[in-house]
Amino acid sequence: MIENEYVDLKSDPQYDHRVKYECWSRSCTLTITDVRKSDSGVYRFRFISNHPDGKFTDGPGVTLSVTDDPDLHVKVNSVYGETCNKVIYTDRSICAVKESSVEISCTYNSYYRSITSKYWFRSNSSLQWQSPSRPQDLRTGRVQVHETTKGRSTLRISDVTETDSGQYGFTFRAGGFEWGRSLSGPSLTVTALQVQVNRVMAIDPSSVHVELKCQSSCRPRSSSYVWFQNGRQTESTTLYFTTRINSGDNFSCAFNGHENLRSPLVYAPKAPLLKMSPSGDIVMNSPVTLNCSSDANPAANYTWYRDSHPEFTHEGPQLVFSSIQSSDSGRFYCEAENQLGRRRSEFVSINVEYAPDVPSVSVVSSGEIVEGSSVTLTCSSDANPAANYTWYKEDEQAPKASGQNFTISDVRAEDGGKYSCEAQNSRGRRRSVIHVTVVTGWMKSAAAGSVSVVIVLLVFLVVFLWIRKKRFFQRTPGHVEVRCTKRQLNAGPEYEVPPAAAPRNPAAPQDDLFYASISFSKSQDEALYSNVRAAPLQRRGAEEEEDVEYTMVTAQGLGASSQPRRREAEEDSFALYSTVNKAQRA
Structure with missing residues (x-):
C-alpha cells in the first residue's frame, strides 16, 4: 500500500465529528458514531515512532459492514495480534413488559492485566446500581449480577417498571486504566400495556360494538397479542379486537407468552359516589362543594343535574357554591360517562338554613275592635328551620303568648297598645310591631251621631x-x-x-x-x-x-x-x- 493512501480519519471530512480515539498504554480504540453504509470497508491502525523508519501499520485490518439496523453501534479495537481490551453487549435494544424480569448481558476481556473490579451502571441517570467511584454488590433486591462463565456478565432486573427504562453500561478496571465506561451500552424500554377504545359502533339501540387496540410503547420480538373479555381469554391474537359490549363488561390484553402480565382493565363507569363538604348543616352564605367520583377506565367525564330543574347542568367532577343561598336548596345528582357507557349517582339533598326574615304581622277581626269583642293577631316569617313565635306587649318583659296566632277573647280598653311578634330559630331572631286600637262606648255613640x-x-x-x-x-x-x-x-x-x-x-x-x-x-x-x-x-x-x-x-x-x-x-x-x-x- 502506498504511503499516501493512509489518511487519518480525523482529517477526513466524511468522518468529521464522528470518530474518537482512545489509547491507554499499548492499547487503542477507534469509535465511529452515526455509522452509514458509506462507512463500510477495511480499517487499519498505524503508529509512528521517533525513529526515521519507525512507522508501522497492522494488517490485514478490520472489515466493517454497515446494515440498515438503526440500533447498531460499531466499535473497532486495533491491537497487536488477536487479543484486546473489549466489552461486547449481546443486545443493543431491549423491550420488556412492565412487572416482568429482564436480563442485560455482555462479554468482556482485558488485554494484558488482571481485572481488579467490574460493575454495571446507568449512563443516563444519576441512579447507578454500582457507582464507578464506589463499586457496590447488588446481589440483593430487584437487581442482581451473575457471571456463569469467565468473561461474561449478566445484569438481571426483576419486576421492572417504567422508571427502569434507560441506557445501561458495563466497565472494568485493570491495572491503572478503566475500560468500557465511554462505550455506548444497550437501552432498556419498559412498556405498560394499555387498551385503547378506538370507536363505538351502534348497529341498533340493542346492539353496540366496540373496537379496541392493545397499546404499548414497544413490542417484544416475535410477540403476538392475547385478548380477555370479563377475565376469559378470547380467540383473537391481533392488535385490534372488535366485540359486542354489554353493561358490566371489561376487557384487557397481553403479549403472547406473557399472559400473566395483562394490561389494566377497561370498563364502563361504576355507580358514582357523591360527597358533600362540609358534611353537616348547610348555612346560607357559606361555601359548599359537591364531589362526584366513579371507578371507570377510560376515565369518566362528569355532568351535574338538579332535580325538578331540567335547565340546570354543570360539567366536571365538582360542583362548587362559593356562597350558597336558600334558592340553591334541592336535590342534586351526577352522571359519569366514558366511551363504554354511563351511570347515574344517587341524589344528595342540600337544605340551606337561614335566620327568620322580618315577620309579617296582621289583625284578624270581624269589624272594629270594641270592648267585649274578640281579636286575633297573626305572625308569619320565612325561616329555615321553621321559626318559633313569641308575643310581647310594650313595656312588659314577660311574654303574652307563644305561637303563630295570639287571640284576645274579651277585649278591654287596657288591651289596646303596641304588640310585638318575635320569630326565632337556631340561626337568629327578628321582631315586628303592630298597634291595636280598642273602641269604647262613647267613641261608638259619637261615631253613630256622625253617621246620622x-x-x-x-x-x-x-x-x-x-x-x-x-x-x-x-x-x-x-x-x-x-x-x-x-x-x-x-x-x-x-x-x-x-x-x-x-x-x-x-x-x-x-x-x-x-x-x-x-x-x-x-x-x-x-x-x-x-x-x-x-x-x-x-x-x-x-x-x-x-x-x-x-x-x-x-x-x-x-x-x-x-x-x-x-x-x-x-x-x-x-x-x-x-x-x-x-x-x-x-
Whole structure:
C-alpha cells in the first residue's frame, strides 16, 4: 500500500465529528458514531515512532459492514495480534413488559492485566446500581449480577417498571486504566400495556360494538397479542379486537407468552359516589362543594343535574357554591360517562338554613275592635328551620303568648297598645310591631251621631237637586209649573197636607213653613208634591219636643174635569213620605 493512501480519519471530512480515539498504554480504540453504509470497508491502525523508519501499520485490518439496523453501534479495537481490551453487549435494544424480569448481558476481556473490579451502571441517570467511584454488590433486591462463565456478565432486573427504562453500561478496571465506561451500552424500554377504545359502533339501540387496540410503547420480538373479555381469554391474537359490549363488561390484553402480565382493565363507569363538604348543616352564605367520583377506565367525564330543574347542568367532577343561598336548596345528582357507557349517582339533598326574615304581622277581626269583642293577631316569617313565635306587649318583659296566632277573647280598653311578634330559630331572631286600637262606648255613640248627620245632609241634597232639575220645564207647554208660598197652611183642596204633617201643638207659635207646590198641565197623568217644613225651634219645659223634619211627596192623577175631588176619592195610591229625625241637642 502506498504511503499516501493512509489518511487519518480525523482529517477526513466524511468522518468529521464522528470518530474518537482512545489509547491507554499499548492499547487503542477507534469509535465511529452515526455509522452509514458509506462507512463500510477495511480499517487499519498505524503508529509512528521517533525513529526515521519507525512507522508501522497492522494488517490485514478490520472489515466493517454497515446494515440498515438503526440500533447498531460499531466499535473497532486495533491491537497487536488477536487479543484486546473489549466489552461486547449481546443486545443493543431491549423491550420488556412492565412487572416482568429482564436480563442485560455482555462479554468482556482485558488485554494484558488482571481485572481488579467490574460493575454495571446507568449512563443516563444519576441512579447507578454500582457507582464507578464506589463499586457496590447488588446481589440483593430487584437487581442482581451473575457471571456463569469467565468473561461474561449478566445484569438481571426483576419486576421492572417504567422508571427502569434507560441506557445501561458495563466497565472494568485493570491495572491503572478503566475500560468500557465511554462505550455506548444497550437501552432498556419498559412498556405498560394499555387498551385503547378506538370507536363505538351502534348497529341498533340493542346492539353496540366496540373496537379496541392493545397499546404499548414497544413490542417484544416475535410477540403476538392475547385478548380477555370479563377475565376469559378470547380467540383473537391481533392488535385490534372488535366485540359486542354489554353493561358490566371489561376487557384487557397481553403479549403472547406473557399472559400473566395483562394490561389494566377497561370498563364502563361504576355507580358514582357523591360527597358533600362540609358534611353537616348547610348555612346560607357559606361555601359548599359537591364531589362526584366513579371507578371507570377510560376515565369518566362528569355532568351535574338538579332535580325538578331540567335547565340546570354543570360539567366536571365538582360542583362548587362559593356562597350558597336558600334558592340553591334541592336535590342534586351526577352522571359519569366514558366511551363504554354511563351511570347515574344517587341524589344528595342540600337544605340551606337561614335566620327568620322580618315577620309579617296582621289583625284578624270581624269589624272594629270594641270592648267585649274578640281579636286575633297573626305572625308569619320565612325561616329555615321553621321559626318559633313569641308575643310581647310594650313595656312588659314577660311574654303574652307563644305561637303563630295570639287571640284576645274579651277585649278591654287596657288591651289596646303596641304588640310585638318575635320569630326565632337556631340561626337568629327578628321582631315586628303592630298597634291595636280598642273602641269604647262613647267613641261608638259619637261615631253613630256622625253617621246620622251625614244621612240628613244627603237627603236635603237629593231634594234640592230634584227641585232644581224641574225648574227647567216651568215655562214650556207640557212642563211643570212651580209656585212657592210662605206660611201657607192649607194648599187648597187639591194640595192638602196629610194629617201626619200637621203641627203637634196648634196653639203654640210655629216656625215659618215653606211649601213647594207643583202642578202639571192636563196632559200630565200624575202630580208630584213635596212638602218641606223646617224643624221647630227648641222648646223648654213640658212643651219641649224633638226636632222633626218631614219630607212628603204625594203623587195624584188629574181627571178630565178641573173640579176638586174629595180626599177619599181624589187621593192617589202612590205617596212617598220621608222622615229624618235629628239627634236632640243637649
